[in-house]
Amino acid sequence: MTSKHQNANLYIDVCWLLFLAAFAGTAILMALSGHLILNTIYLFCTVVLLLMTYFWGLITGLVANLLFIAVQVVIVLYQYLQQTQDIPWPLLFWMVQPILLSVILYFLTVNQTYLQQQNRDLQTALVERGAFDTQTNLRTRVAYQEDAQVFIETNRRFNLPVATLVIKIRYYNDLRRMMSSDQLTELLQLASATIKKITRENDITYLLDRDDPTWAILIYADTDGARVATGRIKDGFDKTVQQNPDLANLALTLVVGVATWDPETMKTPSDFMNAGLRETEYDVS
Structure with missing residues (x-):
């Protein structure tokens, strides 16, 4: 082929x-x-x-x-x-x-x-195969599991630092009660497009959950490099929301959890993803 x-x-x-x-x-x-x-x-x-x-x-x-x-x-x-x-x-x-x-x-x-x-x-x-979301043009949790295994193997063979960023919308469950279905759809597409646009070409963006919008990114970076990427994503999202007349009046911010691959405590891609999810609970910036 x-x-x-x-x-x-x-x-x-x-x-x-x-x-x-x-x-x-x-x-x-x-x-x-x-x-x-x-x-x-x-x-x-x-x-x-x-x-x-x-x-x-x-x-x-x-x-x-x-x-x-x-x-x-x-x-x-x-x-x-x-x-x-x-x-x-x-x-x-x-x-x-x-x-x-x-x-x-x-x-x-x-x-x-x-x-x-x-x-x-x-x-x-x-x-x-459930590996592609047609609405946002992003890969899904299924693809994340497969691709993370490749990143993990690269880390093992070449000792390259691998990190995952897990991104959610702060207080989403409260916000969606005040938002129309059109606004929710627009928010999902806007956030997906912004995250994908800001990431580097060799970083891969995924939509892990549509109901409680959750994105993930796989990158070759250490913790400091991942923090830099986190700042870019938050700033880019804030600017894009402020420029959108339908969403600018809502208190929309992102929470980002950063986890680096640790073979001592992680065994599977699911462990890697869950570590990033847990880190979102501690993002108060």
């Missing part, structure tokens, strides 16, 4: 380069051939052919291109037989360029469609 994915990405890059080169060649030939009106008409026809190929497939595009070529041949033969004017030989490139562009566009869209389908299949698989 990975090899096919990489090949599809490579094909897309190659097709884009060929498509741009073919269009650049068309522009150069248009400039060299003159005949502004005919070039404009043929360019418009080419765009129509490309749209037909994009929306209805290669067969439809090829048939339309053959009809376009046939029309050009009829025009050339008519001019030759009637001798009404000189045959515009420089414009004959329009018999080749549209079909070339259509074929390149087809292979480009085929590979793009393949990648989009693979992404949809992957997302569906994650949802079915």
